[in-house]
Amino acid sequence: MNASESSPVSAADTPDVVVGYTRVAKGLHWLMAVMIFGLFGLGIYMTDLPLSPEKLQLYSWHKWAGVTFFTLVWLRLIWRASHRPPPLPAQMTAGQQRAAHLGHAALYVFMLAIPLSGWLMSSAKGFQTVWFGIIPLPDLIEKNRGLGDILVLVHKGLAVSLMILVVGHTVMALKHHFKDRDGTLSRMLFGGRPQGAAPASAQTRPSSAFPSE
Amino acid sequence: MKPYFALLSLGLAMLTSTAQAVEYNRLQADQSRIEFVYQQMGVKVDGRFKSFTADLRFDPAKPAAAKASFDVALASIDTGAAESDEEVVGKGWFNTKVFPSARFVATSVKPLGGGRFEVTGTLSIKGQSRPVVVPAQFTAQGKTGLFEGSFVIKRSDFNAGKFAPAVGDEVTITVAIEALKQ
Numbered sequence: 348m349n350a351s352e353s354s355p356v357s358a359a360d361t362p363d364v365v366v367g368y369t370r371v372a373k374g375l376h377w378l379m380a381v382m383i384f385g386l387f388g389l390g391i392y393m394t395d396l397p398l399s400p401e402k403l404q405l406y407s408w409h410k411w412a413g414v415t416f417f418t419l420v421w422l423r424l425i426w427r428a429s430h431r432p433p434p435l436p437a438q439m440t441a442g443q444q445r446a447a448h449l450g451h452a453a454l455y456v457f458m459l460a461i462p463l464s465g466w467l468m469s470s471a472k473g474f475q476t477v478w479f480g481i482i483p484l485p486d487l488i489e490k491n492r493g494l495g496d497i498l499v500l501v502h503k504g505l506a507v508s509l510m511i512l513v514v515g516h517t518v519m520a521l522k523h524h525f526k527d528r529d530g531t532l533s534r535m536l537f538g539g540r541p542q543g544a545a546p547a548s549a550q551t552r553p554s555s556a557f558p559s560e
Numbered sequence: 561m562k563p564y565f566a567l568l569s570l571g572l573a574m575l576t577s578t579a580q581a582v583e584y585n586r587l588q589a590d591q592s593r594i595e596f597v598y599q600q601m602g603v604k605v606d607g608r609f610k611s612f613t614a615d616l617r618f619d620p621a622k623p624a625a626a627k628a629s630f631d632v633a634l635a636s637i638d639t640g641a642a643e644s645d646e647e648v649v650g651k652g653w654f655n656t657k658v659f660p661s662a663r664f665v666a667t668s669v670k671p672l673g674g675g676r677f678e679v680t681g682t683l684s685i686k687g688q689s690r691p692v693v694v695p696a697q698f699t700a701q702g703k704t705g706l707f708e709g710s711f712v713i714k715r716s717d718f719n720a721g722k723f724a725p726a727v728g729d730e731v732t733i734t735v736a737i738e739a740l741k742q
Contacts, residue, residue, distance in 0.1 A: 398647045400726035407601040473606060473640040480602040490606075490640075 367534040369430050375423045376535055379458070382416050383513060387506055407480070410469065414478045417462035424455065436529035447519070454516060457509040464502040471495035582621070584705040584739040587614040591704070591738040594632060598639075599728030611636035616739050618669070618705070620698060623677060628666040634685075635660065652722035659686045675699060679709065685718040694735075707737040 368376070386409060393405040435444050469476045470486035472495035477483045488494065523531035595608040611633040618626045634654045639645050649656040666681040672695075679694040696709035712732050715721040721729055 398643050400723045403601050403723070403726045407603075474600065475603055477603045 366433060368432060369426075370537075371426055372423070372430060372432065373535055373537055375419060375426065377537075379416065379419055379423070380513075382412060382419075383458075383509065386412055386416060387510055390503075390506060410465065410476050411479050413462045413465050414476060414484065417459070417466070420455065420458045420462075433534050436523070436527070436531055438527070438529060450512070450516060450519070454509070454512055457505055457512060461502065461505045461509060464498055464505055468495055468498035468502050471498055582619055582741050584618045584741045585616050586740040586742060587616060588704060588738040588740055589613075593734075593736045594630075595734045595736075597732045597734070599730070601726055602728075605640050607637065607639045609633065609636050610638060614737065614739075616737075618698075618707075618739065620675075620700070620705075623669040623671045626666065626669040628664075628669070628679070628681070630662075630664040632662040632664075633660065634662055653720050655686060664692070683713065686720055688718045690717050701738075704738050704740050707739070708735065710734045 367373075389405060389409050389412075393402060393409060396402040396405070435447055439447065466476055466484060467488055470488050471491050473490040475483060475486055520532045520535075523529055524533070589612070592612075592614075593608060594612055595606065597604050597606055599605070609632050613631050615627070615629045618628065635649050635656045637645055637648060637654075639648060648654055662683065662685040664681050664683050666679050668680045670678040670680070672678055675698045677696050677698060679696050681692060681694070682689050683692045684690075690713070692711050692713065694709040694711045696707050699706045699708075710732060712730055714729050715731060716724065716729050
């Protein structure tokens with residue numbers, strides 16, 4: 348295991364070519380993946396509850412987690428800007444690559460838009476967001492019940508859209524892994540490299556060798 | 561002759577009475593507000609009561625003779641969320657079916673100078689009566705006068721402490737009452 352792990356690490360040391368995502372990028376990806384499902388599930392669950400102290404608590408937790416998520420998206424974007432992600436597999440056509448980039452861009456847009464719409468919705472409804480009950484987020488818009496009701500629909504619509512995107516993202520990741528066997532999924536996994544990764548490392552190794560020479 | 565004289569004397573009487581005693585006694589409901597601030601999961605939320613009546617008699621020169629009583633229709637509450645509006649009229653809260661209104665009756669109005677008064681009275685909600693002291697500011701605005709005051713109550717004092725502490729026990733009530741003088 349260690350022997351197979353050592354080659355991509357040394358390849359990653361060369362400045363221009365990165366074999367896998369950095370540990371931070373992987374960590375953020377999977378943490379946020381878990382949070383997306385958690386926030387979505389909690390959001391659906393809590394809104395249907397009859398009013399109770401527990402419901403109010405769950406709303407607060409959802410808002411706190413949402414603000415945390417919003418912060419993480421920005422951290423991730425900053426990290427991404429300073430740590431270039433590995434290139435897409437070379438055998439993908441230009442069209443496929445464009446579609447992949449577009450899909451990833453859309454994921455980021457939704458990951459930013461959903462917490463933002465929740466923040467605005469809270470302000471419009473007159474329930475300010477106070478992160479962990481300590482840090483108040485400014486109300487960017489005034490209390491306005493009609494606008495609040497619209498923002499509820501926006502928040503839900505965006506969340507459902509993101510879930511559809513996430514399903515698409517997952518399906519494509521599995522397609523790369525099991526059908527194309529190009530190592531795309533492995534680049535985002537911690538630890539040992541599953542078998543699907545073999546062609547990818549075989550493929551990236553020579554290409555990584557060229558610029559370093 | 562006699563009817564004219566009677567009318568004239570009545571007119572004079574009215575003139576002198578308004579000149580002598582300026583009494584603010586007609587609530588301007590549309591310009592008046594009874595609002596409150598409560599805490600939900602530690603976050604301040606604004607609410608208000610949309611419907612209330614008042615019986616007022618206030619002459620800034622004679623605060624000792626002032627009279628004030630308010631009746632607030634509790635079901636007219638706006639907590640900021642429709643779901644909460646439906647909740648708080650229920651039994652663990654106001655129980656408006658049995659106790660439809662809250663009542664405040666002033667027992668004394670003490671001048672503190674500079675248009676400030678200390679209004680002491682009794683607040684009754686849900687069959688429970690508690691003394692409250694309301695520091696109030698009076699401002700004459702032409703034909704009307706504005707009373708502004710604020711005080712803090714505990715929901716638990718009125719057997720309406722449900723959901724605490726997710727919904728804070730303390731509620732700050734802020735009133736801005738406009739009255740026409742006659």
